[in-house]
Amino acid sequence: MEIEYSNIKVIGFDADDTLWVNETYFRDAELEFAKLLAPYETANTIDQELFKRQIENLPLYGYGIKGFILSMVEIALELSNNTLSNTTVEAILNVGKDMLNKPVELLEGVKDVLSELSKGYKLIVVTKGDLLDQERKLEKSGLMDYFHHIEVVSDKKEANYSKLLNHLEVKPSEFLMIGNSLKSDILPLVNIKAQAIHVPFHTTWIHEQVATNAQDHKKYRTLSNLLEVLPLLKTPLKSKV
Amino acid sequence: MEIEYSNIKVIGFDADDTLWVNETYFRDAELEFAKLLAPYETANTIDQELFKRQIENLPLYGYGIKGFILSMVEIALELSNNTLSNTTVEAILNVGKDMLNKPVELLEGVKDVLSELSKGYKLIVVTKGDLLDQERKLEKSGLMDYFHHIEVVSDKKEANYSKLLNHLEVKPSEFLMIGNSLKSDILPLVNIKAQAIHVPFHTTWIHEQVATNAQDHKKYRTLSNLLEVLPLLKTPLKSKV
Numbered sequence: 344m345e346i347e348y349s350n351i352k353v354i355g356f357d358a359d360d361t362l363w364v365n366e367t368y369f370r371d372a373e374l375e376f377a378k379l380l381a382p383y384e385t386a387n388t389i390d391q392e393l394f395k396r397q398i399e400n401l402p403l404y405g406y407g408i409k410g411f412i413l414s415m416v417e418i419a420l421e422l423s424n425n426t427l428s429n430t431t432v433e434a435i436l437n438v439g440k441d442m443l444n445k446p447v448e449l450l451e452g453v454k455d456v457l458s459e460l461s462k463g464y465k466l467i468v469v470t471k472g473d474l475l476d477q478e479r480k481l482e483k484s485g486l487m488d489y490f491h492h493i494e495v496v497s498d499k500k501e502a503n504y505s506k507l508l509n510h511l512e513v514k515p516s517e518f519l520m521i522g523n524s525l526k527s528d529i530l531p532l533v534n535i536k537a538q539a540i541h542v543p544f545h546t547t548w549i550h551e552q553v554a555t556n557a558q559d560h561k562k563y564r565t566l567s568n569l570l571e572v573l574p575l576l577k578t579p580l581k582s583k584v
Numbered sequence: 585m586e587i588e589y590s591n592i593k594v595i596g597f598d599a600d601d602t603l604w605v606n607e608t609y610f611r612d613a614e615l616e617f618a619k620l621l622a623p624y625e626t627a628n629t630i631d632q633e634l635f636k637r638q639i640e641n642l643p644l645y646g647y648g649i650k651g652f653i654l655s656m657v658e659i660a661l662e663l664s665n666n667t668l669s670n671t672t673v674e675a676i677l678n679v680g681k682d683m684l685n686k687p688v689e690l691l692e693g694v695k696d697v698l699s700e701l702s703k704g705y706k707l708i709v710v711t712k713g714d715l716l717d718q719e720r721k722l723e724k725s726g727l728m729d730y731f732h733h734i735e736v737v738s739d740k741k742e743a744n745y746s747k748l749l750n751h752l753e754v755k756p757s758e759f760l761m762i763g764n765s766l767k768s769d770i771l772p773l774v775n776i777k778a779q780a781i782h783v784p785f786h787t788t789w790i791h792e793q794v795a796t797n798a799q800d801h802k803k804y805r806t807l808s809n810l811l812e813v814l815p816l817l818k819t820p821l822k823s824k825v
Contacts, residue, residue, distance in 0.1 A: 403684050405716030409650040416657065417677060420670050429666035432673060436658060443644050474715045475646030475738040492751060495736070497716040510733065 346564055348538060348576055350516050354460060355494075355507075357522030358470040358477060360544035361569075363484060364448040369411070370546060372438050376415050379434055383423045393418050394549060405497055407473035412439030443476060447483040450544075452570035457489040459573055467492045469507065469520065471499055471527070499527035501535050508537070521572060526553040529563050539563040540572060587805055589779060589817055594754050595701060596735075598763030599711035599718060601785035602810075604725060605689040610652070611787060613679050617656050620675055624664045634659050635790060646738055648714035653680030684717060688724040691785075693811035698730040700814055708733045710748065710761065712740055712768070740768035742776050749778070762813060767794040770804050780804040781813060 359365035376393065377386040384392075396414045404410025415435050419427050460466060466489055470477050474495045481487055492511075496503045508518055515537040522528025523544040530553065532539040541563055566572060600606035614634065618627040625633075637655045645651025656676050660668050701707060707730055711718050715736045722728055733752075737744045749759055756778040763769025764785040771794065773780040782804055807813060 403681060404650060405714065409645060409654065412654060413650065413677065413680070416673065420674055423670070425670035425674075427670050427673075429661050429664070429668055432657065432668075433661055433666075436654065439654075440644060473646065474736055478738050495715055497719050 346538070346562075348519060351464065351519045351538065351576070352517040353465045353467060353511055353513050353519075354576075355467050355469040355518065355520045355522075356457075356490075357520070357524065357528045358468050358480065359472065360523045360546075361450070361521065361528070361542060362453050362468075362486065363450060363480065366544060366546040366548060368442050368445050369548065372411070372442055375438050376419075376435065379431055379438075380419055380422055383426075389418070389422065392422060398550060405473075406471045407476055408439055408442050409473060411442075412436060415439070447480050449484060449486075450569065452568060453486070456569050456572060457486060460576060461489045464576070465491045467494060467511070469494045469496065469499070469504075469528075471496050499524075499531060501531045504531050504537065505535055508535075519576075521569070523547070524551045525555060526551050530555070530559065533559055533562045540575075541565040542567075542569050542572075587779070587803075589760060591757050592705065592760045592779065592817070593758040594706045594708060594752055594760075595817075596708050596710040596748075596759065596761045596763075597698075597731075598761070598765065598769045599709050599721065600713065601764040601787075602691070602762065602769070602783060603694050603709075603727065604691060604721065607785060607787040607789055609683050609686050610789065613652070613683055616679050617660075617676065620672055620679075621660055621663055624667075630659070630663060633663060639791060646714075647712045648717055649680055649683050650714060650717075652683075653677060656680070684720075688721050690725060690727075691810065693809060694727070697810050697813060698727060701817060702730045705817070706732045708735060708752070710735045710737065710740070710745075712737050740765075740772060742772045745772050745778065746776055749776075760817075762810070764788070765792045766796060767792050771796070771800060774800055774803045781816075782806040783808075783810050783813075 356362060373390060373393065377389045380389050393415060396418050397411065400410060400414050404413060412435065415438070416432060419431065419435055457466065468481065468490050472495065477495050478493070481493060494507055496507070508515060515535050519538040519540065520528055520532045521540045521542060523542055524547065525541060529539040529541045543565065564575070597603060614631060617634065618630045621630050634655060637659050638652065641651060641655050645654060653676065656679070657673060660672065660676055698707065709722065709731050713736065718736050719734070722734060735748055737748070749756060756776050760779040760781065761769055761773045762781045762783060764783055765788065766782060770780040770782045784806065
């Protein structure tokens with residue numbers, strides 16, 4: 344089956360690792376955290392324990408850097424058997440602050456793609472994480488003007504997307520989501536019969552990794568670079584607006 | 585000047601301390617925090633230092649409980665001169681977790697007012713803070729069905745409201761905001777020529793306190809109880825929908 348995009352009216356973009364680098368900063372922070380806790384545990388155990396705690400804390404803290412910092416402090420106390428120095432606690436807090444202060448590094452082709460698509464489609468950002476952090480990144484990115492609307496959601500499940508489409512007053516078949524996470528940006532859309540294009544990033548958080556089946560694969564496209572969406576969506580502008 | 589509400593189409597409600605108790609939980613947490621740090625400083629200094637740090641961290645952490653927890657840990661390290669025990673760090677994290685797990689306690693009249701007004705107006709929630717935390721509270725509150733839309737904003741300044749009204753496609757004169765904070769829920773609305781009704785809560789965070797002038801006072805109403813909005817907004821339903 345050849346996938347067609349002729350009905351699309353609104354295109355949703357994931358932000359982290361679709362428009363700009365994000366996961367890389369988490370990996371760097373985890374390395375720094377493992378160094379700080381090297382006196383107490385192997386890097387592997389530290390990584391595993393931190394991941395488990397993040398997932399445990401997810402219902403309470405949600406996605407984003409602040410919850411990540413809090414989980415790091417908790418795990419550090421435990422792995423050190425409550426012998427953590429105050430300077431290490433401070434260093435962990437600073438790992439988090441550094442993450443929040445990171446510059447926004449756009450991925451290849453982002454500006455060109457947004458500039459071109461914004462001429463014919465309504466573009467929105469659909470992202471999960473800290474509201475303030477995402478707004479700050481969007482502002483730093485210089486991409487604000489391309490987007491009609493920013494939707495920060497607490498999770499990216501089918502229900503969240505259905506609610507969003509309702510709110511936007513578009514049918515599933517008129518909505519295309521573009522993102523790097525199969526679990527968050529692609530499969531929920533396939534399931535509600537909207538369109539989705541997968542543009543993988545080189546690193547994916549374990550929590551975002553999912554198994555897919557051949558059946559699903561036929562329902563969305565995978566591209567190796569965002570720029571490849573342009574020839575797929577090139578249609579007379581008039582029919583779009 | 586008698587204020588008229590005959591043009592109103594959309595009513596925005598603040599959430600914390602307008603629909604449910606919130607600030608009280610922060611005051612309780614501050615008391616607990618002061619107890620934990622009692623070996624190092626007076627309660628007064630602890631309060632002041634924590635407040636100053638919250639404001640300093642606001643651009644980075646934003647509003648909400650997670651940023652509050654992180655600021656408590658920072659201040660505890662400093663006031664103890666880096667002699668804080670690991671169990672105290674843990675206790676501070678738990679003060680925060682307890683806050684996130686608090687039940688939602690509705691304020692007087694909320695259900696009646698929403699049930700009545702939802703018949704004739706589009707109701708939305710406009711709140712700042714952690715997205716996940718606010719969504720969780722709204723779900724716990726059982727008020728979800730009364731609202732057309734939940735808008736969690738990173739700040740409540742004039743620009744945030746103007747953007748919201750644009751997005752909702754209503755004119756300022758068609759929008760009424762109801763809330764407990766003069767600074768966040770009332771004055772920005774007065775400034776963009778929308779309507780606002782002030783329903784004070786018994787406790788207000790210092791950061792939300794502002795001086796007002798007599799001129800502004802003429803442009804919004806102050807009620808002592810949310811139920812008092814009903815007679816003001818009672819108009820034939822047909823003209824509203």
